[in-house]
Every structure is written in structure tokens, then in C-alpha cells.
Amino acid sequence: MIDVPDPAAQEHFDFIVCGGGTAGCVLARRLAEDPRVRVLVLEAGGDDRIEAVRNATTWMRTIGTELDWQFRAQPSDWLDGRSAPLPMGKVLGGGSSVNGLVWARGHRSDFDHWAQQTGDAGWSYAAVLELYKRIESWDGPADAARRGSDGPVYVTLPRDPVPLVSALVEATAAAGIPAVADLNGAAMEGGGACGIPNVTVRGRDERVSMATAYLRPVMGQANLVVRLHASVERVRFDGMRASAVEYTVNGSPRVARAAMEIILCMGAINTPKVLMLSGIGDERRLAEHGIALVQHLPGVGQNFQDHILVAGCVWEYQQPEAPRNNSAEFTFFCKSDPALPAPDLQPVLEECAFGSERVRGDFALPADPSLAWTLAPGLVRPYSRGHIALTGSRPGDPVAVHANFLSDRRDVRALLRAVELCREIGNSPPLRPYVRRELMPGSLPPGRMETWLRQAAGTYFHQSCTARMGRDKLAVVDGSLRVYGVRGLRIADASVMPAITTGNTMAPCVVIGERAADLLRSTHGLGTGQETAP
Numbered sequence: 001m002i003d004v005p006d007p008a009a010q011e012h013f014d015f016i017v018c019g020g021g022t023a024g025c026v027l028a029r030r031l032a033e034d035p036r037v038r039v040l041v042l043e044a045g046g047d048d049r050i051e052a053v054r055n056a057t058t059w060m061r062t063i064g065t066e067l068d069w070q071f072r073a074q075p076s077d078w079l080d081g082r083s084a085p086l087p088m089g090k091v092l093g094g095g096s097s098v099n100g101l102v103w104a105r106g107h108r109s110d111f112d113h114w115a116q117q118t119g120d121a122g123w124s125y126a127a128v129l130e131l132y133k134r135i136e137s138w139d140g141p142a143d144a145a146r147r148g149s150d151g152p153v154y155v156t157l158p159r160d161p162v163p164l165v166s167a168l169v170e171a172t173a174a175a176g177i178p179a180v181a182d183l184n185g186a187a188m189e190g191g192g193a194c195g196i197p198n199v200t201v202r203g204r205d206e207r208v209s210m211a212t213a214y215l216r217p218v219m220g221q222a223n224l225v226v227r228l229h230a231s232v233e234r235v236r237f238d239g240m241r242a243s244a245v246e247y248t249v250n251g252s253p254r255v256a257r258a259a260m261e262i263i264l265c266m267g268a269i270n271t272p273k274v275l276m277l278s279g280i281g282d283e284r285r286l287a288e289h290g291i292a293l294v295q296h297l298p299g300v301g302q303n304f305q306d307h308i309l310v311a312g313c314v315w316e317y318q319q320p321e322a323p324r325n326n327s328a329e330f331t332f333f334c335k336s337d338p339a340l341p342a343p344d345l346q347p348v349l350e351e352c353a354f355g356s357e358r359v360r361g362d363f364a365l366p367a368d369p370s371l372a373w374t375l376a377p378g379l380v381r382p383y384s385r386g387h388i389a390l391t392g393s394r395p396g397d398p399v400a401v402h403a404n405f406l407s408d409r410r411d412v413r414a415l416l417r418a419v420e421l422c423r424e425i426g427n428s429p430p431l432r433p434y435v436r437r438e439l440m441p442g443s444l445p446p447g448r449m450e451t452w453l454r455q456a457a458g459t460y461f462h463q464s465c466t467a468r469m470g471r472d473k474l475a476v477v478d479g480s481l482r483v484y485g486v487r488g489l490r491i492a493d494a495s496v497m498p499a500i501t502t503g504n505t506m507a508p509c510v511v512i513g514e515r516a517a518d519l520l521r522s523t524h525g526l527g528t529g530q531e532t533a534p
């Protein structure tokens with residue numbers, strides 16, 4: 001426990017939002033709309049008003065920098081002994097400040113599954129669709145039933161994508177995957193589609209993050225304090241009630257007290273870590289680290305899920321094109337097996353040569369990545385499950401992330417099908433004007449192809465599900481996002497997903513932030529600031 005000698009250093013708020021990332025920015029903004037409550041946001045990263053965040057085309061270059069937590073998965077035999085990098089944003093806005101800006105709603109069946117797991121119709125597709133309408137300011141083909149037009153998040157189609165994109169759409173449609181104008185329209189209710197993804201890019205290259213869309217417009221308000229470089233270490237309890245947060249700013253300890261609730265929004269790796277350090281987790285494992293138990297919840301840190309991205313099927317350009325917009329202007333959803341109830345594959349274009357450290361040398365990828373383009377096979381309904389474990393009881397001790405990518409044979413089968421499909425598309429006639437030669441993987445015998453897959457596969461950057469909603473003994477929160485067994489503590493980030501959504505995960509995290517705000521408003525009788533006097 002942090003020793004804070006000066007009682008004046010203990011500040012008092014109504015709500016403390018731990019983590020100013022994607023869901024945290026949404027939630028903090030919504031809570032602060034009621035001028036009667038005081039809200040504190042604690043964010044370990046720094047200011048997002050920098051070019052590396054603003055510029056939508058350069059997001060890949062933030063990986064491995066101080067804007068990234070630089071987590072790595074434990075070395076794994078399933079990945080040929082590799083330790084896969086697991087980038088996550090460490091800056092105001094979190095993932096939404098460093099990510100690839102693709103805005104993907106998630107499939108109808110994802111949310112209906114969440115509703116079924118929680119017994120809460122508020123998570124159903126029909127209910128989530130209404131939240132999306134409130135969130136979005138959609139600047140694309142009209143669809144009043146599914147899209148909103150005056151929400152805080154500007155969503156559009158990339159302007160003037162690289163010419164290669166129209167050839168990819170043509171080739172993918174010819175392979176039997178229909179082309180659609182809006183991948184977040186009816187396509188997210190069916191069996192698959194291809195097209196240009198929705199992106200959160202304004203103008204030529206300006207990132208719209210959840211910090212810029214939600215938090216920055218209200219950061220001058222007297223009832224909202226946003227503290228940067230503030231690392232949350234533990235939640236403190238008075239009996240079974242979460243009452244305060246211990247954190248450090250530049251190494252100096254502080255404590256903030258919450259009169260109403262504390263909400264953990266630190267993402268799918270650090271949220272379970274802080275829970276465990278605070279005494280909430282599996283009793284036996286906490287005891288191994290000498291952590292006093294507050295509540296036995298064996299599901300904390302379990303059920304780790306991520307989409308799996310293969311880096312990648314690469315072609316040398318005939319005529320290199322500079323990346324535009326978010327550098328990933330084409331994607332498709334399809335089934336690896338027609339018998340599946342929903343699409344499980346989502347390959348994506350990367351407008352550069354994209355290869356894992358292990359395979360780059362073997363396939364002579366160009367030193368200048370702009371000389372090539374990649375269709376990266378992606379799996380978005382994985383069966384592989386991992387877990388997160390403490391390595392010590394101090395906040396500075398790293399966590400061990402056992403990602404277990406490709407530990408389930410069904411994932412290998414599905415991704416081999418994705419590789420086949422990507423190669424078929426990339427080598428088909430519409431792409432010939434853009435291809436000098438195929439660089440990776442080429443045609444390989446089946447055994448060698450699987451080895452290459454294990455050498456090339458890794459994260460799609462969508463870590464989630466480690467403190468999941470549900471009603472069984474491994475659930476960590478209920479459908480109202482309340483941590484089981486204690487009071488005054490909720491979770492709102494990617495960790496609460498019972499199962500990962502079909503598609504990139506930023507948009508569903510915004511939904512989680514909005515829903516958390518609705519639930520807290522209803523519990524505490526908060527207003528939105530828009531109420532009119534009776």
C-alpha cells in the first residue's frame with residue numbers, strides 16, 4: 001500500500017476513471033456532462049496533441065515507441081518459439097490515438113451473444129445499434145436504420161484511396177465475396193462482404209481519436225480533472241466497497257478518493273493486472289504473491305482473446321504508391337467454412353511490406369517497405385484462449401501474457417484458408433497492373449506453409465475479454481459492468497467482452513464506454529446537462 005503522509009494529497013472526487021483510453025475518454029466525458037459531479041481521469045500516458053498521433057497515415061511507426069506499452073506475449077511453441085509483440089496505446093486516447101483508424105461495428109451475432117451471456121437485452125444488437133447511432137457522425141452512404149449523423153465520432157470512407165483498392169474490390173468480388181459501399185451497413189448482419197472500411201479520419205490525414213471526439217472538447221470544465229503521466233497502482237477498499245485509488249505521478253505517490261464509483265478502463269492487460277494487485281482474482285494465485293484477498297474471482301485475467309493477423313501475403317509493386325488515409329483502405333469479411341454461422345476471416349490491406357521479424361530475411365522483403373503491399377490474412381473468431389498472470393506483487397513487476405495464438409488447431413485451419421484466399425486474390429488478373437512479383441509466401445508445400453504461418457502470425461492489436469461479463473463462476477462483471485462481490489467498482493473497456501467481436505475492436509469499446517455511462521447515470525440519477533427545467 002502506498003504511504004501518503006500528507007492528508008492534503010488525498011483528493012476527493014465523485015467518480016475516478018482509471019485509464020484515459022478509448023472507453024475511458026467516452027465515459028469521462030459523459031459523466032462530466034452532469035455539472036454536479038466531479039470526475040478524475042488518471043492516464044499513465046502523456047499528451048496526445050503530437051504529430052505522431054494526429055497524422056493518420058503514420059500509425060504503424062508508433063509501435064515500439066513511448067506511445068506503446070510494448071507488451072510482449074510469452075514465447076510460444078505455437079509461434080515457432082516467438083514472443084509476439086502486443087502493442088497498446090500509452091497516451092491520452094489510448095488505442096484510439098495510435099490505432100489503424102478502422103471503424104468496424106461488429107457482427108449482429110456478437111452482441112446477441114453478449115446479451116445472452118449477461119441476460120441483459122441492453123447488450124443486444126438492436127440496443128447496440130441505437131448506441132452506434134448516438135455515437136456516429138457518419139459521412140457516407142445514407143442508411144437511417146443503422147447509421148447516426150450527429151454524434152461525436154466523425155466516421156467516413158477514405159478519400160481517394162490508392163488505385164490498388166479498386167482492383168482488390170474487383171478481384172475479391174470475383175472470388176465470390178460481394179462488394180458493398182458500407183461495411184457497417186447490412187453487411188454486418190450477413191455472411192460476408194468486401195470493400196473500403198469506414199475510418200475515423202478527417203480531411204486528408206487527421207486522426208479522430210476518442211480523446212479528440214469526446215474528452216478534449218470538455219477538458220476546460222471545472223468538474224473534470226484529467227491527470228497525465230498518472231499510473232494507477234491499486235484500488236483501496238473500505239470493507240467491500242472500493243473507496244480510493246493509489247497512483248503515482250512521476251514516481252511520487254498519491255491517493256484519490258471516490259465518493260460514488262471507481263471505473264477501471266486500462267485495457268485488457270492492465271485492468272486485470274490492477275484488479276489482481278488490489279486483491280481481486282484467484283485466491284490461490286494471489287496468495288502465491290502474498291497479496292491479501294479482497295474477493296475471490298478466478299476469472300480475472302482468464303479468457304484472453306485477440307484476433308490473429310498474419311504478416312502477411314506480400315507483393316512487390318509495379319509502381320510504388322505512397323500510403324493514403326489510414327494505410328489500410330481495403331478489407332473483407334468471409335467464412336473459412338461455408339457451414340459457419342458468421343464470417344470468421346477478415347484479411348486487410350497494408351499499404352507497405354508487412355512481415356514478422358522471423359520471416360523478413362527468408363523472403364527477402366525490401367528494406368524500403370513502401371516498395372510493396374500486403375494482404376494480411378486475419379482471423380476474427382478465434383478459438384485460441386490465453387491468460388494473464390502476475391509475476392510479482394509490485395505495480396512495476398511485468399505481467400506474463402500467455403496469448404496462446406494458434407494453440408487451437410481450428411484457428412490454423414481457418415488461417416490457412418485465409419492465406420489461400422489472399423493469394424488467389426492478389427495473383428488474379430485485376431491486380432496484375434500493381435504487381436511486379438509475389439514476394440511472400442508464394443506457393444509452399446502444406447507442411448512448410450503451416451510453419452510459415454506460425455512464423456508470421458501474431459496480434460491484430462485487439463486484446464480483450466480478460467475480465468468478462470457473464471453469469472457463470474468465471475465471469476468478473478455482471479451485465480451492468482459491476483465487479484462481482486464488491487461495491488463501487490466497475491470495468492469499462494475491452495476486457496469486459498464475453499467474446500471478441502467480429503471486426504476491429506475500437507468501435508465496440510466506444511459502445512462499452514457509452515453503455516457504462518448510461519448505467520452509471522441511471523444508478524446515481526445523473527443528468528446529461530441537456531435537461532430542461534420542469
Ligand SMILES: Cc1cc2nc3c(=O)[nH]c(=O)nc-3n(C[C@H](O)[C@H](O)[C@H](O)COP(=O)(O)OP(=O)(O)OC[C@H]3O[C@@H](n4cnc5c(N)ncnc54)[C@H](O)[C@@H]3O)c2cc1C
Pocket residue numbers: 018019020021022023024042043044045063087088089090091092093094095096098099100101102103104230231232233265266267268270271274460461462463492493494495503504505506507509
Ligand atoms: C497499433 C494498433 C492498431 C489498432 N488498429 C485498430 C483499428 O484500425 N481499428 C480498431 O477498431 N481497433 C484497432 N486497434 C484496437 C483498438 O484501438 C483497441 O481495441 C481499443 O482502443 C481498446 O480500448 P480500451 O478502452 O479497452 O483500452 P485502451 O484504448 O488501450 O485504453 C487504456 C488506457 O489506459 C491507460 N492505462 C493503462 N494502464 C494504466 C495505469 N496503470 N494507470 C493509468 N492509465 C493506464 C493506457 O495508457 C490507455 O490510455 C488497434 C490497436 C493498436 C495498438
